[in-house]
Amino acid sequence: MDLRFLFLSFIFGQVCGQNTNFIIGTGIADITGPAAEIDMMGYANPAQTTSGIHLRQYSRAFIVADSANKSRVVFVNVDACMISQILQIKVIEKLKNVFGSLYNESNVCLSGIHTHSGPGGFHQYVLLDVTSLGFVNQSLNSLVDGIVMSIERANANMKPGNIFVNEGELLDSNINRSPSAYLNNPADERAKYKYDVDKNMTVLKFVDASNKPIGMISWFAVHCTSMNNTNHLISSDNKGYAAQLFEAAINNNSLPVKGKFIAAFAQSNLGDVSPNIKGPHCINTGKPCDILTSTCEGKNELCIASGPGKDMFDSTKIIGENQYKKAMDLFNSAKSMLSGPVDFRHQFVNMSNITIKINDTYSVSLLFTYLFLQASEPYPWQPQIASTQLLRLGDFVIIAVPGEFTTMSGRRTRDAVRDSLIKNGLPSTTKTVIAGLANTYTDYITTYEEYQIQRYEGASTIYGPHTLKAYINQFVFLAEAMVLNKTVPVGPKPPNYLSSQLSFNLPVVYDGQPSGQVFGQAIKDVSLKYLQNSTVSVTFVSANPRNNLMTEKTFLTVEKQNSSTDWEVIATDSSWNTIFAWERTSTLFGESIATITWDIPADQPTGTYRIRHFGYAKPNPLSEAIKEFTGSSKPFQVVTKKLKFDWRDFNRPQYWRYFKALGHYKKKYQNLYNTIP
8 A cells, every 4th residue: 555655646746746846745633632530741730630621632744755755754743741752652653553664763753732731641651640640541542543643644645745934033922931040051142142032933834736735834932831730621722722723714714623724833942931921920919929939938839920811711812823823924925945855864862871071081971860860660750762853854954852942952952953964065044943842751951051050940851961962962963964864773762661551540430310310411501592702601411521532523512503404513622612621520429510611702693503512421330331422402592782872861860970970961962862753
């Protein structure tokens, strides 16, 4: 099958692609994990468990081959907190089962957007799974299956096309959350930059042979922490919302992920970069937190960063819209076309074996710092082997870094790799971009100077103060090898600890329904009418969402009636204006409810609507069998609020009080009133 596909792609390129430089494929798939009772990955807060969905998580894959179809690379943007080592291992295993040697560790890059509102438990190291009560197989499988499916879909629709690149400045969307550490970098280095975070956005525009848009990737450094640690709804945060906006605009407002065009908002050197642009303030005084310790009166729990919105949903919306608008502007104005080879270099590196030369007489090893962090049983605390990778699209190079590089760490890495590429033969126009949280997660990577301050990022740089230097040396090595067409050793393969994973998450024992009620029954139904720009809510007897993740489906629909028998789905559980909130009402009896909320848009067409709920229940604790159920609200009307204005109303006493208070008197309006028939 693969050889037939390659042959057809080659012939197609020869016939249709005379004016194209690449063969391009795009694909998207659902990766949403368990929406109930699983700790979220990111904030390390054991109390922050999943209890529903606001925005589903997706994997967006982009495959690019050269025009002769001899070499190809894959970039996958994943709506997850990061890419774990075991996740990369299992994805590559599954790809090899499907495609043979076509896709492997060397040419496939998996990059996480760093949302803190997705299910955890998909790592294989103690420190990264401890708050999720160990390993969660359902979380890992949903990620693996969805990522592979997105690559399969991209592989199936490859066609000749071109890629354009553009860059621009986006303001009011990110701040440095550790300015004291940043200020410890050399003054002459800081003087080269206008801001203490990267404000630059880089966009790739993908078009087919007829110049029709087929995809977009945007890189911009900002944490996906607009949704804070009180959130319990699965969400792809500001970058996921930006992607939905972009796709809706190109796909003519189709339902989420239903159109052909795919937009990815990828992560970059975000380590010290926050979307909460109001900055950290003391909740007890309103004053700024202490800049060195992020405390208020010595207490870190009183220091909270927020903004720019009135709540976390509003903040997510604003930061997402900012990225979407800037990306669209750069997309529409992109004129610089990429051309040249498609290439890649990859190597696994044992970070504990690296020695850094400080000067002619002094070298340091990363081994001691690494060993200090390790546990022996049942498996290590943190990964020892890191994945390092470069992808080349002509004179555009993606640096896939295995963690959270801070602003200055990313700048140094970009510059070092670019200098090496140009020194060894690439044109001076070569551009480099950091793709963050890629292939493996090795925590934070600060500069040597930032490490000394021991802010959160420095304290979480697990291989010690010289970690950045080790990574820069490695990426420069890969850059030189790629330009000079040298092969590099694969390096030590990472271990697979899957068989020894521990999990303390209880399975779904059974689902109960209150006496006289059935699964899917609306127990708090809708009203008969709702105004545009208002909110409708309905509560159903439900069951545990872990029984069926509803992958590529939905736990809810909002439907508009077009005829007596025809209902059109106009929103799902991945739509911005819906919320699927699940709640356990009785642990003993296994009972739960689902409340579905729809914020009716101000421009929503009037008409008859209904809200439906879908799920699966496990009614028998002695059997693993589950049964499907559905429920529906009563039909309700969405109406327009019409303001009826009658001058006669001014003769009512309560109105005259207001006019008098404003300095207006009844006499002034009496003549006008008398003239109205």
